[in-house]
Amino acid sequence: MSAPDGPAALLSSERARTVEQVDALTRDFDSVVEACESDAYDDEHDPEGHTIAYERQQVASLLREAKVHLTEIDDALARLDSGTYGTCGVCGGPIAGERLATRPATRTCITCAR
Numbered sequence: 001m002s003a004p005d006g007p008a009a010l011l012s013s014e015r016a017r018t019v020e021q022v023d024a025l026t027r028d029f030d031s032v033v034e035a036c037e038s039d040a041y042d043d044e045h046d047p048e049g050h051t052i053a054y055e056r057q058q059v060a061s062l063l064r065e066a067k068v069h070l071t072e073i074d075d076a077l078a079r080l081d082s083g084t085y086g087t088c089g090v091c092g093g094p095i096a097g098e099r100l101a102t103r104p105a106t107r108t109c110i111t112c113a114r
């Protein structure tokens with residue numbers, strides 16, 4: 001049915017990459033939280049305190065983005081199943097092939113993305 005590098009293949013390799021990213025970020029987040037909760041941590045007096053709090057925020061926001069992206073990929077796979085993949089969710093027009101090749105999980109055409 002689909003070519004070797006068709007949308008299904010693109011989406012599944014993107015999905016595998018994103019799952020790995022979520023795993024890695026979850027591990028990072030856990031270790032930052034551990035650092036925050038360790039007895040040595042004192043955010044009033046430890047000059048490192050702000051750095052750890054900042055780092056935790058950064059990792060948390062990256063993790064959130066990666067999870068959102070994973071949802072987008074799953075949505076795109078569902079659209080592929082239902083035959084609406086490649087159709088802009090805003091204007092209903094077709095999404096350009098080059099755009100899908102670089103952002104396989106996108107749901108809007110380049111015009112609506114602006």
Ligand SMILES: [Zn+2]
Pocket residue numbers: 088089090091092093108109110111112113
């Ligand atoms: Zn559109």
